[in-house]
Amino acid sequence: MKCDQCDKPAVVHETVITAGVQTTVHLCAEHAAAQMHPVPASVSIAELLAPHLSGKRTLPACGGCGMTLAEFRKHNLAGCSACFDALSPMIDQAIQRAQGGATAHCGRAPARRDDAEARQAYRARLLNDLEQAVAAERYEVAAQVRNSLREVDGIPGQQA
Amino acid sequence: MKPIENGGPWLGPLGRDADVVVASRVRLARNLAGFPFTNRASTAQRRDVVSMVRDRAQAASWGRMLGWVDLQGCPAEQRTQMVERHLVSKQFAASDAPRAVGISADETLSVMVNEEDHLRIQAMYSGLRIDECFAAATAFDQGAESALDYAWHHRWGYLTACPTNVGCGIRVSVMLHLPALRLTSELDRVRRAAKDLHLALRGFHGEGSEPMGDFYQLSNQITLGMRDEEVVGELRDRIIPQVIRYERLARETYRSKAPAAARDRFIRAAAMLTHARLMSLDEAMKLLGRLRLGIASGLTEAIDSTLVHRLLLQVQPAHLALVRPNDPMETLEQQSAARAALLRDALAPLRTSIG
Numbered sequence: 001m002k003c004d005q006c007d008k009p010a011v012v013h014e015t016v017i018t019a020g021v022q023t024t025v026h027l028c029a030e031h032a033a034a035q036m037h038p039v040p041a042s043v044s045i046a047e048l049l050a051p052h053l054s055g056k057r058t059l060p061a062c063g064g065c066g067m068t069l070a071e072f073r074k075h076n077l078a079g080c081s082a083c084f085d086a087l088s089p090m091i092d093q094a095i096q097r098a099q100g101g102a103t104a105h106c107g108r109a110p111a112r113r114d115d116a117e118a119r120q121a122y123r124a125r126l127l128n129d130l131e132q133a134v135a136a137e138r139y140e141v142a143a144q145v146r147n148s149l150r151e152v153d154g155i156p157g158q159q160a
Numbered sequence: 161m162k163p164i165e166n167g168g169p170w171l172g173p174l175g176r177d178a179d180v181v182v183a184s185r186v187r188l189a190r191n192l193a194g195f196p197f198t199n200r201a202s203t204a205q206r207r208d209v210v211s212m213v214r215d216r217a218q219a220a221s222w223g224r225m226l227g228w229v230d231l232q233g234c235p236a237e238q239r240t241q242m243v244e245r246h247l248v249s250k251q252f253a254a255s256d257a258p259r260a261v262g263i264s265a266d267e268t269l270s271v272m273v274n275e276e277d278h279l280r281i282q283a284m285y286s287g288l289r290i291d292e293c294f295a296a297a298t299a300f301d302q303g304a305e306s307a308l309d310y311a312w313h314h315r316w317g318y319l320t321a322c323p324t325n326v327g328c329g330i331r332v333s334v335m336l337h338l339p340a341l342r343l344t345s346e347l348d349r350v351r352r353a354a355k356d357l358h359l360a361l362r363g364f365h366g367e368g369s370e371p372m373g374d375f376y377q378l379s380n381q382i383t384l385g386m387r388d389e390e391v392v393g394e395l396r397d398r399i400i401p402q403v404i405r406y407e408r409l410a411r412e413t414y415r416s417k418a419p420a421a422a423r424d425r426f427i428r429a430a431a432m433l434t435h436a437r438l439m440s441l442d443e444a445m446k447l448l449g450r451l452r453l454g455i456a457s458g459l460t461e462a463i464d465s466t467l468v469h470r471l472l473l474q475v476q477p478a479h480l481a482l483v484r485p486n487d488p489m490e491t492l493e494q495q496s497a498a499r500a501a502l503l504r505d506a507l508a509p510l511r512t513s514i515g
Contacts, residue, residue: 064196065196065197065200066200067200075199076322076323076324077197077199077276077321077322078197078319078320078321078322078323079196079197079199079200079321080195080196080197080200081191081193081311081312081313081319084313084316084319091323094323095316095323095326095384097323098322098323098324099323099324099326099327099382099383099384099385100358100381100382102327102382102384102385102386103315103384103385104315104316104317104384104385105313105315105316105317105318105326105327105328105384105385106317106385106386106387107317107327107328107386107387107388107389107390108328108387108388109312109317110305110309110310110312110318111302111305111306148315151315
């Protein structure tokens, strides 16, 4: 549809009802701006919906390297070690999908690592996940998280 | 690069099951704690990673056997030679960023620094020798682990840039020659079965490459929730022996159903290789594959598979230039002529035996 005032494509369409009479105005970006109509920025539907779907205003980004979830999804590459916590739980799903449903590492670990703090942080996150899963009555997820908690605490549990 | 007579780990002696298996490889993916992964690291950080890994390796018994090549200062032909020898990946050779590779004198161990992960430790041997590969890669890894802090996560184990590698970060791959499975149209079934078992069947140069001369790489896809020994054991004891059995069975079936055709295929390949004046890379790979099958089937004793393996490497463009230094190589036709001359010379013993 063309602008009411020139031949350019209209980007603003406004319907006004004054005293029971309906009029519709179509304006191009320039004329809309000139008449103080807000011009819509070019955003994708996904970007518009994303904050509402995830219940947050912004998509998570990694504090370590700035990697956003969208960037991770595009290249399927994490940017640094911190991504694995910052982009959770979405990155968890990507890993499990890539790994045939496996949910945790088993086997060798580096001899040198300072991990008491990381272990605590991970444990706290799991407890939080567990609470949320139970509250949402997602018992399968809750069972998985409980298994991971057992692993962190060194309690032998069944492997998923 | 040294002359190829002793270079290229898969040019070594033929081992067990050499009728089907060309070579084995184990690769470990590792990252350093405290640095962003390669895709997010600045030029300065990438330089730091290179010097940190190289310096610590050079200073210790576990890493002193590596000679280091700085890819940035490395001429293009040499980079291509390393790709052709399977010492570095194509992407690694092509990238512009600071990166280096450490290679042991016998070329069985190579360590890429700043590939998709900070470290890609790779051990490769000819024949079916997964255990030796695993031992060599692990020995370096454990040495490196004593001197470097690896990126590690409680749930995900060894962290890697791509989710497909987290956990134990191991990729075991075996290069197989499967001409009969393809001839009898059974390869698609193998491919489907491999997929169901979370294995990948890829071409001659691995990820993203086309199968050439019926050579394939079979490798594990799962690295999480399995110990590295389990991944190794599963391929070594269960999967590879089964594929070898299938291929042998297909070869038997083909030979017994069409013995004249099997012999004819071999003779035609030998005749082309010993007489042609022009030979493209694809055709050379295809014919060398047929030759290899003929040797494994006992159709000739004039040459053995080690010669075929060496030629599989020497017909690749960068190695062709290396072994025929006096031949002009500006055009594809000149390259094809040099390739045909190399094959005629090397396979001369075959000419008299098929006459």
